[in-house]
Amino acid sequence: MILQIDDDNRVRTLTLNRPDALNAFNEALYEATAAALREAADDPGVAVVLLTGAGRAFSAGNDLKEMQARITDPAMANQGSQFTEMIDALTRFPKPLVCAVNGVGVGIGTTILGYADLVFMSSTARLKCPFTSLGVAPEAASSYLLPRLIGRQNAAWLLMSSEWVSAQEALAMGMVWKVCEPEQLLVEARRYADILAARSIPSLIAVKQSIVEPTLPDIAAATERENAHFAKLLGGQANAEALADFTAKRRAER
Numbered sequence: 001m002i003l004q005i006d007d008d009n010r011v012r013t014l015t016l017n018r019p020d021a022l023n024a025f026n027e028a029l030y031e032a033t034a035a036a037l038r039e040a041a042d043d044p045g046v047a048v049v050l051l052t053g054a055g056r057a058f059s060a061g062n063d064l065k066e067m068q069a070r071i072t073d074p075a076m077a078n079q080g081s082q083f084t085e086m087i088d089a090l091t092r093f094p095k096p097l098v099c100a101v102n103g104v105g106v107g108i109g110t111t112i113l114g115y116a117d118l119v120f121m122s123s124t125a126r127l128k129c130p131f132t133s134l135g136v137a138p139e140a141a142s143s144y145l146l147p148r149l150i151g152r153q154n155a156a157w158l159l160m161s162s163e164w165v166s167a168q169e170a171l172a173m174g175m176v177w178k179v180c181e182p183e184q185l186l187v188e189a190r191r192y193a194d195i196l197a198a199r200s201i202p203s204l205i206a207v208k209q210s211i212v213e214p215t216l217p218d219i220a221a222a223t224e225r226e227n228a229h230f231a232k233l234l235g236g237q238a239n240a241e242a243l244a245d246f247t248a249k250r251r252a253e254r
Contacts, residue, residue, distance in 0.1 A: 001017055002016075002017050002018055002028055002029050002032055003015070003016065003017055003029065003032040003033060003036055004017045004054065005036060007045070007046070009194055009197060010045060010046060010047040010048065010197040010198075010201075011046075011047065011048045011049075011050055011190065011193045011194060011197045012036075012040050012043070012046045012048070012049050012050070013049075013050045013051075013052065014033065014036050014037075014040075014049060014050070014051050014052075015051075015052055015053065015054050016029065016033075016051075016052070016053040016054060016058070016059055017054045018054075019053075019054045019055030019056070019057070020055075021060065021063065022055070022056070022057035022059070022060035022103075022104065023053040023054065023055070023057050023058065023059040023060060023109070024059065024060040024061060024062065024063040024064075025059060025061065025062055025063060025083070025086075025108055026063040026066050027066060027081065027082045028082075030081070030082035030083050030085065030086045031082040031085065031086075033086050033089070034082060034085040034086040034088070034089040035089075037049065037086075037089040037090065037093050038089050040093075040095065041089075041092070041093055041094055041095060044201070046095065047095060047096070047196065047197040047198075047199070047201050047204060048095060048096045048097075048098060048193045048196050048197045048204075049093070049095060049096070049097050049098070050098045050099075050100060050189055050190065050193050051097065051098070051099045051100070051112075051116075052099070052100040052101075052102050052185075052186065052189070053101075053102050053103060053109075055103070056102075056103045056104075057102075057103040057104045057105075057109070058099075058101045058102055058103050058104060058105040058109050058125065059105055059106065059107075059108060059109030059112070060104060060106045060107075060109060061105075061106035061107025061108050061109050061110075061130070062083075062107050062108055064243060067234075067243065083108075083139070087139075087140050087141070087223065090112065090115040090140075091115065091141075091216065091219055093115070094205045094208060094209060095201070095204060095205060095208065096117045096118070096193075096196045096204055096208065097115060097116050097117050097118075098116065098117065098118045098119075098120070098189055098192065098193045098196075099112070099113055099116040099118070099119045099120070100120045100121075100185050100186055100189040101113070101119065101120065101121040101122060101125045101127070101167075101176065101185075102122050102125065102182070102185055102186075103122065103124075103125050104125060104126050104127075104128070105125065105126070105127045105128070106127075106128045106129075106130060107128075107129060107130060107131070107139070108139065108140060109127075110127040110128065110129050110142075110158070111129065111138070111139060111140040111141075111142040111145070111146070112140065113127075113175060113176070114140065114141065114142055114145030114146055114149055115140075115145070117208065118177050118189075118192060118193075119175065119176040119177050120176065120177065120178050120179075120180055120185055120188055120189040120192075121167045121170060121171070121176040121178070121179050121180070121185075122167065122179075122180060122181070122182045122185045123167050123168075123179050123180065123181055123182065124167070124182055125167050126164045126165065126166055126167070127158075127164070127165045127170055127175065128162065128163065128164050128165065129142070129158050129159050129162065130162045131159060131162065132159075132160055132161070132162045133162035133242060134162075134238075134239060134242045134243070135233055135236060135237070135238025135239035135240075135241070135242050136230055136233045136234060136239055137226050137229035137230045137232075137233055138159050138226050138229075139226055139227075139230060140223075140226075141219045141222040141223045141226065142155075142159060142222075142226075143155075143159065143222050143225070143226055144215075144218050144219060144221075144222035145219070145222075146158060146159065148215075149174060149175065150173040150174045150175050151173070151174070154173040154174075154175075158173075158175075167179045
């Protein structure tokens with residue numbers, strides 16, 4: 001089960017469950033997460049969704065083996081990606097979304113936080129957007145959401161540098177709401193999720209819609225720009241070299 005789903009007290013916990021791959025998103029996990037978000041949106045017994053990861057990572061981002069296959073395998077290159085389905089489900093998710101970042105968050109493991117209403121982060125976790133080190137463009141409307149969330153300069157550093165950001169740095173930026181000791185992360189995230197879950201669901205939906213609806217055209221425009229840049233850069237020299245280095249490193253580790 002690549003996505004574990006648990007219900008308790010009107011809180012639905014979605015746990016990314018590919019710990020051996022550091023919860024990297026492959027097509028199956030994108031599809032499962034999108035479906036789970038849509039099901040939670042439609043379920044009258046769910047007030048809040050809590051998203052976290054199994055093992056020592058929140059998510060290591062996009063599965064680079066699949067990214068490479070999209071470049072080298074014509075059959076895969078012509079297939080649509082479930083990534084867009086997950087981003088659409090996140091964009092349209094009408095209820096509170098709480099993220100508990102239990103370990104490293106890379107790429108989509110960081111940019112997904114732009115869609116969260118509350119983010120809790122382990123004091124030992126770190127975040128990174130490795131787009132420039134992979135020779136590609138930002139994704140998940142992060143070029144719009146992150147400047148809005150954490151300011152132009154913080155977003156520029158996060159998206160341009162491909163450097164790690166610590167939990168305390170993420171807190172100072174406004175990327176996360178609270179930093180917790182590892183053993184208290186889920187306890188604290190659940191405590192606040194339970195507070196929200198005790199409220200009227202229609203009222204929660206009305207508040208979230210009021211916050212999010214004005215941003216939807218800008219999210220759509222940013223996504224279109226990013227996708228165009230990504231398609232142009234994917235398979236280019238910088239990207240091909242980065243993926244080749246990744247493959248060589250994986251072989252050396254075996």
